[in-house]
Amino acid sequence: MIRLQGVGKVYRMGKVLVRALEDINLEIEEGEMLAIMGPSGSGKSTLMNILGCLDRPSSGTYLWRGRDVTQLSDDQLSEFRNRWVGFVFQTFNLLPRFSALDNVELPLFYRGVPRRERRRRAREVLELVGLGDRIHHLPSELSGGERQRVAIARAVVGDPRLILADEPTGNLDSRSGGEIMNLFEELNRRGVTVVVVTHDPAIAERAPRRVLLRDGRVERDYRNGREEVMAKDA
Amino acid sequence: MLENLRAAWRSLSANKLRSFLTMLGVIIGVGAVVCLISLGQGAGAMITSQIRALGSNLIMIASAGRPPLLAEDAEDLVERMPELVRAMPMVSRTVTVKWGRETWETTVQGVTPDLPAIRDFYPLVGRFVQQTDIQARRRVAVVGQTVVDELFGGKLPLGETILLQGQAFTVVGIMERKGEAMGTDQDDVIFIPLTTAQRLLGTKRVNLIYAQVSDDADPSAVVQRITAIFAAKHRRSDTVRVFSQEQLLQTVAEATRTLTIMLAGIAAVSLLVGGIGIMNIMLVSITERTREIGIRKAVGARRNQLLQQFLVESSLLSVMGGVIGITAGWAGSRVVAQIGGWPTALSVQAAALAFGFAVLVGIFFGVYPAWKAANLDPIRALRYE
Numbered sequence: 001m002i003r004l005q006g007v008g009k010v011y012r013m014g015k016v017l018v019r020a021l022e023d024i025n026l027e028i029e030e031g032e033m034l035a036i037m038g039p040s041g042s043g044k045s046t047l048m049n050i051l052g053c054l055d056r057p058s059s060g061t062y063l064w065r066g067r068d069v070t071q072l073s074d075d076q077l078s079e080f081r082n083r084w085v086g087f088v089f090q091t092f093n094l095l096p097r098f099s100a101l102d103n104v105e106l107p108l109f110y111r112g113v114p115r116r117e118r119r120r121r122a123r124e125v126l127e128l129v130g131l132g133d134r135i136h137h138l139p140s141e142l143s144g145g146e147r148q149r150v151a152i153a154r155a156v157v158g159d160p161r162l163i164l165a166d167e168p169t170g171n172l173d174s175r176s177g178g179e180i181m182n183l184f185e186e187l188n189r190r191g192v193t194v195v196v197v198t199h200d201p202a203i204a205e206r207a208p209r210r211v212l213l214r215d216g217r218v219e220r221d222y223r224n225g226r227e228e229v230m231a232k233d234a
Numbered sequence: 235m236l237e238n239l240r241a242a243w244r245s246l247s248a249n250k251l252r253s254f255l256t257m258l259g260v261i262i263g264v265g266a267v268v269c270l271i272s273l274g275q276g277a278g279a280m281i282t283s284q285i286r287a288l289g290s291n292l293i294m295i296a297s298a299g300r301p302p303l304l305a306e307d308a309e310d311l312v313e314r315m316p317e318l319v320r321a322m323p324m325v326s327r328t329v330t331v332k333w334g335r336e337t338w339e340t341t342v343q344g345v346t347p348d349l350p351a352i353r354d355f356y357p358l359v360g361r362f363v364q365q366t367d368i369q370a371r372r373r374v375a376v377v378g379q380t381v382v383d384e385l386f387g388g389k390l391p392l393g394e395t396i397l398l399q400g401q402a403f404t405v406v407g408i409m410e411r412k413g414e415a416m417g418t419d420q421d422d423v424i425f426i427p428l429t430t431a432q433r434l435l436g437t438k439r440v441n442l443i444y445a446q447v448s449d450d451a452d453p454s455a456v457v458q459r460i461t462a463i464f465a466a467k468h469r470r471s472d473t474v475r476v477f478s479q480e481q482l483l484q485t486v487a488e489a490t491r492t493l494t495i496m497l498a499g500i501a502a503v504s505l506l507v508g509g510i511g512i513m514n515i516m517l518v519s520i521t522e523r524t525r526e527i528g529i530r531k532a533v534g535a536r537r538n539q540l541l542q543q544f545l546v547e548s549s550l551l552s553v554m555g556g557v558i559g560i561t562a563g564w565a566g567s568r569v570v571a572q573i574g575g576w577p578t579a580l581s582v583q584a585a586a587l588a589f590g591f592a593v594l595v596g597i598f599f600g601v602y603p604a605w606k607a608a609n610l611d612p613i614r615a616l617r618y619e
């Protein structure tokens with residue numbers, strides 16, 4: 001589904017160039033679940049942003065189902081994210097003045113789905129994540145675990161093919177974190193591709209495939225107890 | 235659109251005080267325009283109606299130096315100018331009038347029988363000054379309603395004898411009530427025959443000639459001819475001042491217009507300031523909501539969707555400011571009208587203009603902040619603390 005070829009990302013901080021990613025070759029199949037690990041500053045978030053088309057690589061190509069998406073315009077990238085990708089962030093990133101329901105229906109709003117239909121589907125996914133009785137609560141009235149479940153509901157409401165979760169359990173205790181991972185596994189079983197960034201080996205254990213980043217490069221890429229999976233060259 | 239309105243309403247009501255303060259510039263601008271223009275037009279309408287109340291198609295010829303204006307000048311004018319229907323010389327002075335023990339200070343006007351037709355001002359009871367009164371210099375008086383109230387305590391004074399500067403006059407008529415015009419009480423008056431008045435006041439001259447122009451004549455041309463006639467007769471051009479009712483009306487209309495334009499200018503400036511206020515707050519609001527914008531972009535908001543959202547917000551601010559401003563301005567003008575006894579006319583045009591201008595200002599000054607929001611880089615926006 002996804003093929004990154006020689007992807008690099010350079011940030012310019014004044015005169016200093018920061019190489020956040022260098023020569024990343026990575027292939028992700030439809031329906032996979034993988035964990036991305038690595039020390040802080042190794043480029044995990046940058047990689048997620050590129051996978052989710054929030055950002056464009058500085059070099060290399062990104063093929064989505066065989067189509068190069070690096071040349072898309074900003075608006076086309078917005079549409080791409082809206083249709084195919086759901087983001088889950090460490091800090092939840094919910095709109096603070098909006099109820100759970102309002103937050104969840106946001107992607108459908110930008111897709112132009114009529115209000116009634118939006119509400120119905122938002123309610124549905126909130127029930128799916130176990131918050132059917134909290135739909136009118138503001139984020140500030142919810143616990144961390146509940147907030148992250150709202151965020152997951154928002155990520156999946158548009159029926160995306162790819163869920164990108166950047167340290168989704170980083171701000172949660174281990175029990176809530178475990179519940180969040182259960183949700184991701186459930187989504188994965190339904191056929192959604194899930195990529196989770198984590199520091200926690202116990203969390204990473206639950207993903208069949210793990211990618212280790214160091215200094216902006218893929219250091220290891222392996223499946224449970226088996227040999228390393230090397231990205232194929234184009 | 236409705237969705238955008240709802241969202242804009244939500245984010246504005248999330249910070250009510252700030253939204254209100256932002257609107258204040260627009261409120262004050264629109265309110266001031268509506269209030270002042272309502273008052274200005276009300277005053278203009280009042281003065282206009284008072285000028286009309288003087289009579290119709292009038293030309294006033296006022297004595298302004300030597301040689302003086304004489305009663306014969308009026309007859310002479312009517313004879314020489316077919317455009318003039320009639321002309322009435324008048325002499326007037328403030329005198330003290332006595333009735334028994336009562337006294338009252340009022341204006342005595344020496345007039346001819348033409349006055350009712352010229353001024354559209356008729357006796358209610360009794361009769362007016364007649365030609366025979368003029369010829370015989372009779373000491374008869376026709377009194378206004380204020381004099382009836384103040385001197386006679388409201389009693390019908392027909393046939394009563396009053397003293398004007400020690401001379402006895404018989405009241406033969408009472409005028410209808412005319413009200414106030416040009417800031418003076420038109421009913422505080424006593425009419426007596428012109429010739430009687432001239433003898434009483436010891437003068438041969440008159441203060442004023444009222445002339446009435448026929449409907450099909452051009453008043454300003456008549457004014458010019460009269461001026462020319464007097465210039466030839468007196469061999470000087472500055473002995474009389476001639477002006478038509480038409481000219482007075484035009485002067486008032488012009489003054490009202492000038493006032494309106496000035497107010498519109500002031501309003502434009504204050505609306506501009508209001509607009510800059512809106513832009514300022516929108517910029518602050520966008521900075522504060524950088525993260526929110528990042529989130530919206532992450533879930534797939536396109537540029538023009540965000541542009542719309544923020545434009546609707548700033549427009550909503552200015553529209554609400556405009557509505558509140560119109561209401562406040564109208565209420566303000568009513569209060570001034572109540573306190574000052576000043577008429578108001580809510581100018582729909584002014585309200586619509588101010589409102590439309592306010593909305594334009596809101597959109598115009600909202601464009602830059604909205605554009606800025608729409609073009610934020612989502613990565614930076616999400617990292618923003």
Ligand SMILES: Nc1ncnc2c1ncn2[C@@H]1O[C@H](COP(=O)(O)OP(=O)(O)O)[C@@H](O)[C@H]1O
Nearest residue numbers: 011013018020039040041042043044045046047
């Ligand atoms: N927008 C940015 N501007 C400049 N440098 C950045 C930016 N984003 C990330 N970086 C830098 O790129 C490197 C990788 O960052 P990141 O992907 O956030 O790492 P991780 O998520 O693994 O901690 C870091 O050195 C970071 O400072």
Ligand SMILES: [Mg+2]
Nearest residue numbers: 044045046166
């Ligand atoms: Mg990170």
